[in-house]
Amino acid sequence: VPDLNKPVAKAAVIGLGSMGYGMAVSLVRAGFEVAGYDVRPEITVRFAAERGAGTVTRAASAAEAAANAEIIIVVVVNADQTSAVLLGEGGALHAARPGAVVVSCATMAPERSRALAREVAAHGLLFLDAPISGGAVKAREGALTVLASGPEAAFAKAAPALDAMAATLYRLGDEPGTGSSFKIVNQLLAGVHIAAACEAIALAKRLGLDLAKVYEVIKSSAGNSWMFENRVPHILEGDYTPRSAVSIFTKDLGIVADISRAENFPVPVSSAALQLFLMTAAAGMGRDDDASVVRLFARIAGLDLPEQKA
Amino acid sequence: VPDLNKPVAKAAVIGLGSMGYGMAVSLVRAGFEVAGYDVRPEITVRFAAERGAGTVTRAASAAEAAANAEIIIVVVVNADQTSAVLLGEGGALHAARPGAVVVSCATMAPERSRALAREVAAHGLLFLDAPISGGAVKAREGALTVLASGPEAAFAKAAPALDAMAATLYRLGDEPGTGSSFKIVNQLLAGVHIAAACEAIALAKRLGLDLAKVYEVIKSSAGNSWMFENRVPHILEGDYTPRSAVSIFTKDLGIVADISRAENFPVPVSSAALQLFLMTAAAGMGRDDDASVVRLFARIAGLDLPEQKA
Numbered sequence: 001v002p003d004l005n006k007p008v009a010k011a012a013v014i015g016l017g018s019m020g021y022g023m024a025v026s027l028v029r030a031g032f033e034v035a036g037y038d039v040r041p042e043i044t045v046r047f048a049a050e051r052g053a054g055t056v057t058r059a060a061s062a063a064e065a066a067a068n069a070e071i072i073i074v075v076v077v078n079a080d081q082t083s084a085v086l087l088g089e090g091g092a093l094h095a096a097r098p099g100a101v102v103v104s105c106a107t108m109a110p111e112r113s114r115a116l117a118r119e120v121a122a123h124g125l126l127f128l129d130a131p132i133s134g135g136a137v138k139a140r141e142g143a144l145t146v147l148a149s150g151p152e153a154a155f156a157k158a159a160p161a162l163d164a165m166a167a168t169l170y171r172l173g174d175e176p177g178t179g180s181s182f183k184i185v186n187q188l189l190a191g192v193h194i195a196a197a198c199e200a201i202a203l204a205k206r207l208g209l210d211l212a213k214v215y216e217v218i219k220s221s222a223g224n225s226w227m228f229e230n231r232v233p234h235i236l237e238g239d240y241t242p243r244s245a246v247s248i249f250t251k252d253l254g255i256v257a258d259i260s261r262a263e264n265f266p267v268p269v270s271s272a273a274l275q276l277f278l279m280t281a282a283a284g285m286g287r288d289d290d291a292s293v294v295r296l297f298a299r300i301a302g303l304d305l306p307e308q309k310a
Numbered sequence: 311v312p313d314l315n316k317p318v319a320k321a322a323v324i325g326l327g328s329m330g331y332g333m334a335v336s337l338v339r340a341g342f343e344v345a346g347y348d349v350r351p352e353i354t355v356r357f358a359a360e361r362g363a364g365t366v367t368r369a370a371s372a373a374e375a376a377a378n379a380e381i382i383i384v385v386v387v388n389a390d391q392t393s394a395v396l397l398g399e400g401g402a403l404h405a406a407r408p409g410a411v412v413v414s415c416a417t418m419a420p421e422r423s424r425a426l427a428r429e430v431a432a433h434g435l436l437f438l439d440a441p442i443s444g445g446a447v448k449a450r451e452g453a454l455t456v457l458a459s460g461p462e463a464a465f466a467k468a469a470p471a472l473d474a475m476a477a478t479l480y481r482l483g484d485e486p487g488t489g490s491s492f493k494i495v496n497q498l499l500a501g502v503h504i505a506a507a508c509e510a511i512a513l514a515k516r517l518g519l520d521l522a523k524v525y526e527v528i529k530s531s532a533g534n535s536w537m538f539e540n541r542v543p544h545i546l547e548g549d550y551t552p553r554s555a556v557s558i559f560t561k562d563l564g565i566v567a568d569i570s571r572a573e574n575f576p577v578p579v580s581s582a583a584l585q586l587f588l589m590t591a592a593a594g595m596g597r598d599d600d601a602s603v604v605r606l607f608a609r610i611a612g613l614d615l616p617e618q619k620a
Binding site for chain 1: 420443444455457478480482488491492494495496497498499500502503505506507509510512513514516517518519523524527528530531532533534535536537538540566569570573574575576577578579580581582583585586607610611
């Protein structure tokens with residue numbers, strides 16, 4: 001229950017996809033007055049209608065959303081979009097109040113995060129490099145994991161919103177870029193593990209194994225991964241409704257590829273995984289669940305995978 | 311405490327490496343009379359000396375070890391060695407008693423296991439396709455996982471030994487080859503996850519991250535795997551004493567490569583992982599711990615990984 005004697009904290013959420021929507025819901029639940037904005041007008045309208053005008057303001061631009069906010073949460077797809085909604089036409093930094101904090105949640109190369117931090121500082125605002133993990137359900141529950149880095153003042157200013165949105169907050173250092181680096185290392189592993197799970201399940205099918213039994217055995221064996229355990233049920237149920245889409249991993253393993261090439265650093269395993277996600281997207285499944293990599297194998301080799309129950 | 315009124319069960323253990331040694335210890339503890347044999351005479355001698363002549367007989371050949379055994383456990387490196395100790399000069403099948411069961415524990419292509427089953431049946435013995443998982447410590451504790459397939463009669467005959475050696479027995483069907491297929495799917499994932507863990511940790515080091523913090527964060531995130539959690543501590547401690555060697559994965563991912571090529575089936579992620587293990591072996595680390603893949607990255611890129619405390 002919000003304390004009615006406390007002044008209402010004001011936050012902006014820029015980017016109202018499934019993550020941003022859930023984060024805004026968590027902020028409202030914690031007593032924040034939230035101004036929401038998305039570049040897609042229909043999403044902003046739907047958001048305001050669903051949440052009721054009393055607590056959520058529908059903004060016409062990122063600038064309007066940010067104008068009165070102490071905490072500006074940017075949860076768009078990538079660095080380019082983050083840069084556009086902060087610095088582009090109608091961008092948040094044109095209207096934001098000095099001393100406010102920008103919480104940058106998109107997965108991006110650490111160098112992009114550092115560059116954004118410099119731009120934000122030049123406008124007199126604080127910046128937190130704060131990529132998130134956990135998916136849409138945890139976003140709505142206020143149970144995300146946040147991998148954050150930035151100066152103490154940015155953490156302090158963002159704290160009430162982080163409390164409302166996250167179950168686990170990792171404080172990873174004073175420098176922007178460190179949070180993004182941790183996120184990228186996590187995404188490298190997550191992407192490889194999904195691709196490997198799909199490769200293994202497809203080979204198991206080709207070898208004539210009972211896939212439900214394979215799931216049971218591997219889940220309790222040294223071959224298990226968080227992603228194997230989480231994604232293989234989608235395959236067993238034949239349900240490729242996107243909980244997290246193939247396009248997330250063409251993007252995130254693409255960032256791994258960019259960073260590693262810029263560093264002259266070889267990443268052969270994640271490169272192979274990226275190619276599988278690209279093939280799956282090229283085959284028309286980019287917006288489907290990321291376990292669709294197994295359907296790529298199935299199409300290539302004519303495997304008969306489980307189909308969704310009607 | 312063994313029941314002294316019960317007739318003593320007799321088992322042979324052929325192959326006294328770290329796994330076979332541990333399995334023989336578990337059998338002795340359960341009251342078996344064990345005849346041990348290894349192609350390396352010094353290992354057979356050391357084994358007999360350590361265990362005491364009262365319970366363990368040192369055999370001069372696989373045939374001698376198998377001559378009085380009801381359960382013949384073959385735990386050598388691969389299909390070729392299994393075939394040699396069963397069918398070659400001094401092989402177990404030349405002396406084994408009809409009705410005994412051969413428990414085949416090496417990781418091998420399913421087709422090789424089916425071929426061995428036919429040879430064993432032609433000699434009037436039972437055959438269990440029974441690859442194992444868990445490592446040397448669990449072998450000594452009698453806490454292995456066994457992925458077994460074969461006829462009911464083979465399971466029944468082998469049951470007392472399986473009880474002594476395994477914490478978890480998966481019964482995966484009536485046909486030899488199925489147990490081997492499950493093991494191969496597990497090894498595909500295990501190998502990819504080790505290679506990915508090493509790739510991710512190496513990239514994290516290149517990006518300047520605190521590796522202990524990376525371990526802490528990833529362990530609690532969607533990028534975690536059983537292998538990441540198990541192997542990264544070796545890297546943090548700089549300890550590459552082989553708990554499981556690089557050469558195990560050049561072998562097992564080599565079997566994945568053989569099977570998948572024979573099936574005309576693409577396995578791009580595990581192929582990339584195999585190449586990393588081969589590079590690590592080529593760089594002279596084949597007998598070191600499989601986390602040595604990270605040292606390959608370190609050598610290539612001049613990374614300063616943790617060193618073992620003196």
